[in-house]
Amino acid sequence: MNIESMVVKDIMNPNPIYVHVDDPLSKVISILKENRIHEVPVVDDKKRVRGYFDYEHLMRRKNVPLTAKISTLMIFPPKVEEELPVVEAIRVMVNNGLRSLPVTKANDLLTGLVSRTDFTRALLNSPEYINTPISDVMVKDPITVNEDDDVYVAIDKMRGLNEMTIPVVDSHGHLKGMLHIDDLSGTIWRIKERPTFGEYKGQKEKKIFKVKEFLSPPVFVKSNAKLKDAIKQMLDMKSYVCVIVDDDMKPVGIITQKDIIENFVKRKEEESVFVQITGLETEDPSVFDTIYDIVEKYLKKINKFENYRPQSLTFHVEEHRPNSNEIEYTLRARLVTEKKVFYKTDHDWNLFSLFDRVMSSLYRTVRKDKEKEKELRKIMP
Template structure:
């Protein structure tokens, strides 16, 4: 990784949206393509903004007919020759989950994400002695299978994460839930519906978190961070749940936790 640049990992095939597209259309694109961040470009392919699920979850009562140019933010930009450690540091500093790669100042040529960077950790020297217990967040906040989906969205918004752990009635890990999976239960695509429905303020669908549980990476406290990253790449890339021998969660490791290891002096 030390000799690698963004060019080695970036995805040049980027899903984008135009600034005049509606929030409803943009959400549809994100769900269809399985992405959580979307660059906004003009007709010349120049980057003019960035939109993500994180931005959406922090807003309320925004009509789905709203033009995305009113909701997008100005993202940091990097070049394809940027060092991967520098890219990781910028993600930690800014909180962005993905970075737009540009040429000539603003022409979009690709995108690189936290997931891309974490996939390189198993081959990285210098992290052999780092264990899951060293970086995990203890006493994680958990969802249960019977919680309403609105609770999942609220928790992920508060944690600024896009995946949260779920336990069964005995407190054992059942899996995880992704924001884009539960979103379909509460985000209404009809014209005139507003973003207040995302948080359940205008409706209360009787749908439980358990309907959307998917597999997540798991680890024990003494597992190496390399093994954690391998597990995340094979399962859910956004979260690893550290469990005890009874499969009860005792900690969580997020992508941001791992990036902080990469940029530590």
């Protein structure tokens, strides 16, 4: 069956795990740990969906009592119906930045759950997409941790990336395994008498634990693989992440389930440029408006280059606080055009200047590449 003809009912989990609106945070976290999941629907007495809870939103908060009712911490996700086409449901997930979506029928009654893993598996029914070379869709220069690092270093990196898994390398840069947040929870997070979530995350009375004490087997493919090879590895190993390695087992790229479904959506949105910004911790809409104005100015210029028209542009912002009063930003950009993919990383104290400089650099790089293409055409017989 081709993915274009599939509906949510074909791929969803019809018996999802869920929690009650009156459950305390401590019970919900135990359920997540026990089932090795990162998110869960929140329902009322009649099993009607009332919200959604996940680790990502909780990790951004501090000092939350473990006795707090989950109804005070949940978010309100979009819901999808069983007969919604899978392609449309993927768009809903990408646009809302969630790991899963509750499936409901009349009166918001929970009938299932559809996750990134379900969508990733469904994409095996899209032959043209999954035969893409992995080098065309992977994120280059992946962030890793050393096996001898303190696990709290790894936790901070995962928090900054909004990911629950990170690759682990040895002192020579060889891939040794994967570190999952689930594997840390039982040992690192201690529940005390009336603790807060800040304590639960290990922010107090820290002990030294090395990353290599919690390693899971590595999930990887070689750099000459196809996207389908990475998907199959992820599904077989029950991993959200796959590392791309060279012949010496050194990471050269990484791809996540999130990347896979987002790239699929980008290809479907042929008439517009998919722009996404992650890692920026602000809810001020004027900040995003200014950034998008800067980005749009340069995208219009790049769009004039034949064969280099933009298809997607993703940014990841990292915030560093060397002191309590100022923030230094690091910006990683990935521009996908019709012909090739361009990358740029830079840092600055001024967020808007940083976006402008990165976009200007991307524009100049594309222009130079286009000029080289023209010169090659002139000398070719």
